[in-house]
Structures are given as structure tokens and as C-alpha cells.
Amino acid sequence: MMLIGQFDSPFTRRVAITMRLYGMPFDHRPWSVFGDADRISAHNPLLRVPTLVLDDGIALVDSQAILDHLDGLVEPGRRLMPSEGHARAEAMRICAVACGIGDKAVALFYELRLHEAPSAFYVERCHRQIRDGLVWLEQAYAERPGPFWAGEALSQPDITVAVILRHLGEAHPDPARLDGYPRLAALAAMLEATEIFREISQPFVAPSA
Numbered sequence: 001m002m003l004i005g006q007f008d009s010p011f012t013r014r015v016a017i018t019m020r021l022y023g024m025p026f027d028h029r030p031w032s033v034f035g036d037a038d039r040i041s042a043h044n045p046l047l048r049v050p051t052l053v054l055d056d057g058i059a060l061v062d063s064q065a066i067l068d069h070l071d072g073l074v075e076p077g078r079r080l081m082p083s084e085g086h087a088r089a090e091a092m093r094i095c096a097v098a099c100g101i102g103d104k105a106v107a108l109f110y111e112l113r114l115h116e117a118p119s120a121f122y123v124e125r126c127h128r129q130i131r132d133g134l135v136w137l138e139q140a141y142a143e144r145p146g147p148f149w150a151g152e153a154l155s156q157p158d159i160t161v162a163v164i165l166r167h168l169g170e171a172h173p174d175p176a177r178l179d180g181y182p183r184l185a186a187l188a189a190m191l192e193a194t195e196i197f198r199e200i201s202q203p204f205v206a207p208s209a
Contacts, residue, residue, distance in 0.1 A: 005049025007202035010163040012050035094157040170204035
């Protein structure tokens with residue numbers, strides 16, 4: 001399989017970390033949606049990453065769709081996302097909120113960078129959505145019985161929250177941004193210190209248009 005996208009994208013990074021945890025080899029193409037648009041468009045007309053090109057040539061887009069496919073390739077006991085029921089719905093909700101924060105972080109970055117006069121209304125709306133999402137995640141995580149979202153075992157919500165927080169901190173480097181969310185910050189720091197997270201890592205650098 002071929003994974004397209006740089007690891008400064010939290011969405012590409014969560015796919016790569018999952019594949020490494022599953023022991024799935026992949027050919028990494030660190031293409032940029034800016035500098036490598038023509039190469040990416042050959043596989044994904046939306047010019048988005050991550051894109052996962054399967055061995056049969058089918059290209060999957062959207063990190064959640066990719067992860068759902070990958071989960072189907074491993075036995076249920078090894079899956080990082082619950083297969084059914086309340087546990088799956090809850091894990092999907094956590095991942096969706098975290099990815100929503102990531103989406104808003106990207107939108108806010110480009111609003112501030114690409115417009116001479118950014119919309120004050122839109123900037124404040126993004127800040128509020130990010131803040132409210134973090135508040136919700138912090139409260140939800142505080143109710144967990146163990147060190148991870150699923151208790152004692154690492155799962156996809158842990159990976160997703162950690163990579164999103166890393167990206168948020170680098171795209172919007174406010175030292176105080178996570179001060180009000182100590183549990184989330186501790187979870188992210190714990191995972192970022194692991195070998196796989198250190199290996200699959202790339203600092204976010206503002207792209208050139």
C-alpha cells in the first residue's frame with residue numbers, strides 16, 4: 001500500500017501510526033498538496049491527504065474511511081476501533097470531535113494567513129469551536145477509568161486526540177492553549193514520547209502557496 005501525505009498533517013499521521021501499530025508495511029510518499037498537487041491529483045481529485053492507494057490500485061480518501069478499511073484487515077481483538085455497539089459509537093464521537101478541532105485549526109490557519117484582513121467573526125468562531133471541543137474532550141476523558149480512552153488499552157481515540165493536539169500546538173503556538181486541559185495534555189505527552197510517535201513525526205511548517 002502507498003500512503004500519500006506528509007506527517008505534519010495530523011490526519012496522515014494518525015493513519016501512519018495505526019498502520020505501524022498493525023504491522024502493515026506501506027510505501028510513504030511525503031507529497032505536499034501545494035508542491036506536489038499534480039502527483040496527488042492522479043490519485044485523489046480533491047487534492048487532499050491522506051490518500052491510501054491499495055495494492056489493487058483503489059485510492060481511499062479521508063482518514064476515517066482509510067482507518068475503517070484498515071480495521072477490517074485485522075482480527076477483531078487487535079482493532080483499535082471497537083467493532084460495534086455503544087463502545088464504537090462513543091469512540092467514533094471522540095474521534096469526530098478531535099478531527100473537528102483539527103479541521104478548525106487548519107481553517108483558522110489559512111484564514112489568518114491568506115487574507116490581508118481576516119474575518120474577525122470567523123476567527124472568533126473558529127477559536128470558540130476549538131475551545132469548546134477541547135472542553136468537551138477534557139471532561140469526557142476525565143470520566144475514563146484508566147489511562148486511555150478505552151481504559152487500560154490504547155485505542156484510536158487516544159491516537160487521534162494526541163496527533164490533533166500536536167498539530168494544534170504547532171499551527172497555533174499559544175503556550176497557554178492547553179493550560180486548561182491538563183488531562184489531554186498529559187495523554188498527548190505520554191504518547192508523543194513513545195517510539196512510534198517519535199518515528200512518525202514531522203514538525204508543522206507553514207506551506208508556501
